[in-house]
Amino acid sequence: MTTGNTQAWDATLRTFCDPGDSILVEEYTFAASLEAAKPLEVNCIPVSIDDHGIVPEKLDELLNNWDAFKKKPKLLYTIPTGQNPTGSTLSAKRREAIYKIACKHDFIIVEDEPYYFLQMGNYKTKAAKSESSEPPVKKFTQEKLLQSLVPSFLHFDTEGRVVRLDSLSKVLAPGVRIGWIVAQKEVIEKYVYLNEVSIQSPSGFSQSMVHSLLTRWGQSGYLEWLIELRHEYTIKRDFTMDVLTEVLPKSVATVVAPTAGMFFSIVIDGSKHPDFKTKFESDPLKVEEALFESSVKDGSLMVPGSWFQSPNFKAHDDSFFFRGTYAAVPLDNLKIGLTRFGETVKKFYGL
Numbered sequence: 001m002t003t004g005n006t007q008a009w010d011a012t013l014r015t016f017c018d019p020g021d022s023i024l025v026e027e028y029t030f031a032a033s034l035e036a037a038k039p040l041e042v043n044c045i046p047v048s049i050d051d052h053g054i055v056p057e058k059l060d061e062l063l064n065n066w067d068a069f070k071k072k073p074k075l076l077y078t079i080p081t082g083q084n085p086t087g088s089t090l091s092a093k094r095r096e097a098i099y100k101i102a103c104k105h106d107f108i109i110v111e112d113e114p115y116y117f118l119q120m121g122n123y124k125t126k127a128a129k130s131e132s133s134e135p136p137v138k139k140f141t142q143e144k145l146l147q148s149l150v151p152s153f154l155h156f157d158t159e160g161r162v163v164r165l166d167s168l169s170k171v172l173a174p175g176v177r178i179g180w181i182v183a184q185k186e187v188i189e190k191y192v193y194l195n196e197v198s199i200q201s202p203s204g205f206s207q208s209m210v211h212s213l214l215t216r217w218g219q220s221g222y223l224e225w226l227i228e229l230r231h232e233y234t235i236k237r238d239f240t241m242d243v244l245t246e247v248l249p250k251s252v253a254t255v256v257a258p259t260a261g262m263f264f265s266i267v268i269d270g271s272k273h274p275d276f277k278t279k280f281e282s283d284p285l286k287v288e289e290a291l292f293e294s295s296v297k298d299g300s301l302m303v304p305g306s307w308f309q310s311p312n313f314k315a316h317d318d319s320f321f322f323r324g325t326y327a328a329v330p331l332d333n334l335k336i337g338l339t340r341f342g343e344t345v346k347k348f349y350g351l
């Protein structure tokens with residue numbers, strides 16, 4: 001058991017890596033995970049991603065062309081479901097392909113999965129929903145929920161090279177500070193030794209509260225809870241996408257609807273700004289910074305994508321993105337914030 005995925009990841013770095021080792025990370029990833037690697041002198045090597053997460057072919061290419069004089073990466077750190085910050089989710093097909101690459105190039109896959117049980121399925125546009133005879137957002141049965149989940153990397157793991165980090169932070173309460181690691185026995189033993197000299201265990205007080213809650217709910221009650229969460233998040237995700245479709249200027253901004261988790265990203269083309277070449281010296285990150293400042297002044301808060309950029313990574317084109325979340329915001333406030341952001345983008349681009 002862990003005190004959540006932040007600690008589980010730190011423990012993973014300490015368990016597997018020595019100073020000077022390399023690990024693979026998504027081009028944009030949870031900033032705290034990158035920060036944890038720094039003092040341990042672990043090099044983070046970016047792996048190409050698209051709207052659906054890691055691109056297996058690009059990962060294979062990177063490792064096939066690895067400098068023969070340099071040690072190969074020991075592990076891949078990935079957030080497969082509802083990725084933070086992009087919101088993408090890896091399909092079963094990609095997970096399987098990435099697992100095969102891990103076997104070929106002999107590395108461990110560490111899946112950081114706090115959003116795993118917040119899977120929602122595809123977004124249906126407002127128009128598609130109004131044409132359908134079904135209720136706008138249907139609640140799943142327990143069986144359907146379990147069937148609908150994208151398989152974990154563990155599902156493909158025949159060689160014991162997957163380590164899964166799970167947390168109650170996003171499905172119960174972040175303050176309980178309870179998580180757990182699933183891996184093969186020999187690997188878990190190492191974590192247990194580390195726990196003995198670090199956290200010992202998550203708070204016993206928290207554990208007993210969670211234990212009595214889950215015992216009272218039972219497996220079925222917990223699934224009902226997850227069904228409610230799925231329902232709530234789907235309503236918020238759909239509402240966010242509906243509003244963004246209306247308020248964003250399509251000529252410069254695009255948004256991809258997430259199928260899991262609490263994040264969405266708005267991709268903006270820096271080169272379309274009238275002052276891109278002059279005031280911003282053809283640097284999309286300067287446009288991003290100025291737009292961020294304008295949006296904060298106008299009263300909306302989206303997080304610049306560059307804050308999550310892995311070291312050694314340079315953007316491929318002139319676009320940048322902002323991460324938003326619908327997790328803790330009531331729908332009326334969400335509408336105000338998203339509309340303000342859309343207005344700021346229009347004003348900023350002179351549209």
Ligand SMILES: Cc1ncc(COP(=O)(O)O)c(C=O)c1O
Pocket residue numbers: 003004005006007030079084112114167168169174179
């Ligand atoms: C990918 C990822 N990992 C870990 C965490 C932190 O999880 P925990 O509260 O379990 O430490 C977060 C967010 O807070 C996250 O987005």
